[in-house]
Each structure stands twice: as structure tokens, then as C-alpha cells.
Amino acid sequence: MFKRVHFAPINRIYSPGSMPSPTLTDSSLPSSSPGLFTPPPEEDEYIHAVYPRTPYTQAMDLYPEYQEYIAPKPLQIHVLLAFAPNSDPAFDYDLANSPINGDGQYPIQAFNDNATSPPMTSIIILHSLLSSEIEVNSPSGSPLTVGDVLSAIYRHLRLAIHxxxxxxxxxxxxxxxxxxxxxxxxxxxxxxxxxxxxxxxxxKRIDLLMGCSRFMGLSGTLDGPGVWELNIA
The missing domain is CATH 1.20.5 (Single alpha-helices involved in coiled-coils or other helix-helix interfaces)
Incomplete structure (x- = not known):
């Protein structure tokens, strides 16, 4: 069983120099129950949180005392992997198909960019409909690339369920x-x-998503920079 995961509403998104028009933006994590918010947890829950963000933006106004925990973490995720709730994903990718290396909008080299900044060699991806987590590890110990992450998600979803x-x-x-x-x-x-x-x-595990296979991006969580949530549509 999964441990409880706190989701963060903000993704720090970066576009490396190889990408057209480098940008740095903030995107808000959607609530699974629109219009609702989660009260701030007790202080001792933040001992382990290295990527703290309020679960929903409304809580910032309703619980001003919660702001002391909102310490921006200098971790950014590549624009091709980032979830932006108010816009379409950076590129179209159906998780039922093998990962693409380019779609015309972005050069193929972009999928060889580091997945995060600072670089990481492993991350975990979760989704509530999947009974097991997606472990993404660098095959050579080098920083994970955008392609590494997309390939790992695809391979995991192609496995038959028990x-x-x-x-x-x-x-x-x-x-x-x-x-x-x-x-x-x-x-x-x-x-x-x-x-x-x-x-x-x-x-297969892709079927557990019940026909929702469009990759919408990854959201950060309060369980640290190594744990991400998969968003699909």
C-alpha cells in the first residue's frame, strides 16, 4: 500500500537553452475535488517534506499561518514533462503508444535534456488507479532525461497485471x-x-487507467522532489 502523499500545486518549469524561447513559469495543481481545500496539516508532518507547497491555492488566503511552510524548493521540471492544469500539455503523447522522439514543435534533441534541474538520477511516479509505483532509474547513473521518464512510464504500463x-x-x-x-x-x-x-x-496496467491515456504531465508532491504524480486525460 502507498503511504499518504501530499500533492503540491506549483510546478517549477524550465526550458533549457536548447529549447526555443526559454521560460520559467509556475503552474497550479488541480484539486481532485474542485472548490474544496485541505486544511493545513500539523507541523510535525513537515519534518519529512522537502518540497513543501500548499495543497490548494485557496488555502493560502484562508490559512495565512500556513505560509511559513511554503519555502520554494529550487527544483524545476522540464517543460515537456510538466503538468499545466489550465493549458494543453507541451506535446501530444498517448501513453498506449511508444514514446515519440519529436513532434515537429520541439527538436528531437529536447528529449535528451535533463528531466529536472538540478539533475536527478531516479524518481518515483504515482497514480491513484495504479496499484504499483513507477520507478524511473537512470540506466547508467547519469541524470535522467525527458526520454528516460517517458520510456519508463510506457514500459510500466505495458506490463500485464497479475x-x-x-x-x-x-x-x-x-x-x-x-x-x-x-x-x-x-x-x-x-x-x-x-x-x-x-x-x-x-x-495490462495501461487498461487500469480505464481508457484515459493522454499524457498531461507530472505534478510535484510534498513527499519530496523524488515523488511525482502522473496526470492523464
Missing amino acids: PVEYSNLPDGERREAVDAAYYVRCGAIRNSAERLAEERKGI
Whole structure:
């Protein structure tokens, strides 16, 4: 089971020198329940938090005493990986397909840029619909690149789930949605032999997302710069 994760509303986004029109912007993390906010946690919860941000922007006005914990962390995520709730992602990427190396808007070299600044060699990505975390580790110990992160997400989602994992899905709409995502994904394969081969592999982790496979970016969390939330649509 996952430990409790506190999500941050602000991503520090950077565009390295190889990217057109370098920028540095702030983006707000969306609430899973629009219009609601979470009261500030007790002070002792912040002993472990190295990337502290208020869960929702409304809390800043309603809980001014909470601002003492809002110490900006000098960590930025690449613009190609960053979640911006009020705009489209930097590039279109369907997680059901293998990672792309360029889409015309950004040069292929951009996917070889460091994923974060300062550079990191490993991160963990979480999503509430996935029963296991996505571990992203640098294969050579060098800084993670944008391509490393996207490839790791893709590989994780291509793994078949264990029968026990499927049996643990709640009965009803969720299980039906997972089944439907599996049939739609396999049905999209035009070659009959390839489609049959894919069907025999069973339900994969991508199907646990219930048909939502558009990559919307990563959000920072209060559990530190090494833990991120996957946003999809």
C-alpha cells in the first residue's frame, strides 16, 4: 500500500537553452475535488517534506499561518514533462503508444535534456488507479532525461497485471471500465494476428487507467522532489 502523499500545486518549469524561447513559469495543481481545500496539516508532518507547497491555492488566503511552510524548493521540471492544469500539455503523447522522439514543435534533441534541474538520477511516479509505483532509474547513473521518464512510464504500463491484482478490482463500473479499455485497445490493432497475440497477453496496467491515456504531465508532491504524480486525460 502507498503511504499518504501530499500533492503540491506549483510546478517549477524550465526550458533549457536548447529549447526555443526559454521560460520559467509556475503552474497550479488541480484539486481532485474542485472548490474544496485541505486544511493545513500539523507541523510535525513537515519534518519529512522537502518540497513543501500548499495543497490548494485557496488555502493560502484562508490559512495565512500556513505560509511559513511554503519555502520554494529550487527544483524545476522540464517543460515537456510538466503538468499545466489550465493549458494543453507541451506535446501530444498517448501513453498506449511508444514514446515519440519529436513532434515537429520541439527538436528531437529536447528529449535528451535533463528531466529536472538540478539533475536527478531516479524518481518515483504515482497514480491513484495504479496499484504499483513507477520507478524511473537512470540506466547508467547519469541524470535522467525527458526520454528516460517517458520510456519508463510506457514500459510500466505495458506490463500485464497479475490475476490477483485483477481480482482485487472492485466489482461494478470500475472493473467494467478496465475490461472495456482492454477490448478497445486490442480492437484498435488492425492486423488480426497481431490483435490476437495482444489479446492473449491479457489486461495490462495501461487498461487500469480505464481508457484515459493522454499524457498531461507530472505534478510535484510534498513527499519530496523524488515523488511525482502522473496526470492523464
